[in-house]
Amino acid sequence: MSAPTASTVPLLRAQNLAKRFGGLMAVADISFDLYGGEILAVIGPNGAGKTTLLNLLSGLYRPTTGQLQLMGRDVTNLSMEERCHLGLGRAFQIVRPFPEMTVLENVTVGALFGKSGTSLGTARAQAWELLEFTGLSAHADKPAHELTLLQDKRLEVARALATQPKVLLLDEVMAGLRPGESQEAVELVRRVQAGGVSVLFIEHIMPVVRDLAHRVVVMDAGRVLAQGTYAQVVREPRVIEAYLGSEMSSEVGVEAEVASGAGH
Ligand SMILES: Nc1ncnc2c1ncn2[C@@H]1O[C@H](COP(=O)(O)OP(=O)(O)OP(=O)(O)O)[C@@H](O)[C@H]1O
Numbered sequence: 001m002s003a004p005t006a007s008t009v010p011l012l013r014a015q016n017l018a019k020r021f022g023g024l025m026a027v028a029d030i031s032f033d034l035y036g037g038e039i040l041a042v043i044g045p046n047g048a049g050k051t052t053l054l055n056l057l058s059g060l061y062r063p064t065t066g067q068l069q070l071m072g073r074d075v076t077n078l079s080m081e082e083r084c085h086l087g088l089g090r091a092f093q094i095v096r097p098f099p100e101m102t103v104l105e106n107v108t109v110g111a112l113f114g115k116s117g118t119s120l121g122t123a124r125a126q127a128w129e130l131l132e133f134t135g136l137s138a139h140a141d142k143p144a145h146e147l148t149l150l151q152d153k154r155l156e157v158a159r160a161l162a163t164q165p166k167v168l169l170l171d172e173v174m175a176g177l178r179p180g181e182s183q184e185a186v187e188l189v190r191r192v193q194a195g196g197v198s199v200l201f202i203e204h205i206m207p208v209v210r211d212l213a214h215r216v217v218v219m220d221a222g223r224v225l226a227q228g229t230y231a232q233v234v235r236e237p238r239v240i241e242a243y244l245g246s247e248m249s250s251e252v253g254v255e256a257e258v259a260s261g262a263g264h
Contacts, residue, residue: 010034010035010069011035011036011071011166011198012033012034012068012069012200013032013067014030014031014033014053014067014068015031015066015067015068016031016065016067017029017030017056017063017067018063018064018065018222019049019052019064025064026049026222027052027063027222028222028223029066029222029224030066030223031224032217032224034167034198034200035198037196037198038198038214038215039193039198039199039201039212039213039214040198040201040214040215040216040217041203041212041215041216041217041230042200042201042202042203042216042219043206043217044219044225044242045220048221049221050219051171054090054169054202056068057088057169058080058088058090058169059075059081060080062076063076070088071087071166075088084163089160089163089165089167090169090170090171091153091157091160091168091170091171091173097152098144099143099144099145100143100144100145101144103136103139103140103142103144104124104128104131104140106144106155106158106159107126107127107131107162108123108124108127108162109159109162110160110162110163111123111127111130111162113162126162127162128140130158130161131158133158133161133191134154134157134158134161134188135188136155139151149176149177150181150184150185153177153185154185157173157188157192161192161197166197166198167197168199168200170189170199170200171201172201172202172203173185174186174203174208182208186208186211189212201213209230213230214229215228215229216228216230216233218236218239225238225239226239
């Protein structure tokens with residue numbers, strides 16, 4: 001995908017973020033910007049620190065050092081809830097709706113959580129719109145535990161959107177989906193971005209990264225190994241090297257060949 005025109009102030013700016021667990025620097029030094037209208041992928045081998053980074057961005061963890069700005073405001077020491085109210089939404093890899101509540105109720109809770117002072121009626125109306133947007137309106141009255149995995153993921157995105165984020169953080173939303181289903185999920189993320197929400201996502205499935213991301217940050221051992229377009233990063237020798245021995249090495253190797261035009 002071609003990159004949108006970047007506005008001057010990034011929506012999200014990570015500066016030298018680090019997170020230590022005992023003797024381990026899970027995130028050692030990460031800096032990047034996310035601009036309005038962008039879809040940014042964070043990739044890297046297992047243990048690279050991607051989930052820890054997402055936890056630092058959402059506010060689940062406080063960084064050991066470094067800073068995070070949201071729309072120019074320092075949010076490093078704000079809680080998850082405070083960041084959410086300022087426009088940072090998150091959907092989780094492990095989907096966790098309230099299982100006994102209906103699909104509509106689950107999204108309504110998200111709408112009530114996102115903006116203080118929203119009436120129940122307004123929240124329900126917003127939730128309906130989001131069920132239509134995410135293709136779940138036919139399942140509005142079902143208890144959430146009756147949904148399929150793909151529908152669960154749609155629900156998770158709807159709940160996150162209900163908080164009216166400017167930036168949506170997605171943690172491996174394609175995990176466990178069949179190819180046709182991940183294509184549907186890709187379309188949903190595109191529609192989210194087209195609706196004015198910037199997206200940062202962690203993903204292991206390289207074709208999804210290639211199809212969806214305007215820009216890619218490659219992490220390894222808690223650091224940024226490379227950043228750029230998908231075509232740029234997959235031909236970086238240090239990226240290919242970092243993936244050697246991981247289950248993605250063949251995928252990256254193939255993509256690198258494609259990117260460099262090898263074999264033509
Ligand atoms: N809460 C924690 N306490 C201690 N160590 C942790 C904790 N969370 C993560 N780690 C360690 O930090 C490193 C980075 O883990 P993280 O889960 O962020 O990597 P990842 O890139 O998301 O990996 P994967 O692709 O396998 O999910 C790993 O060595 C992991 O064992």
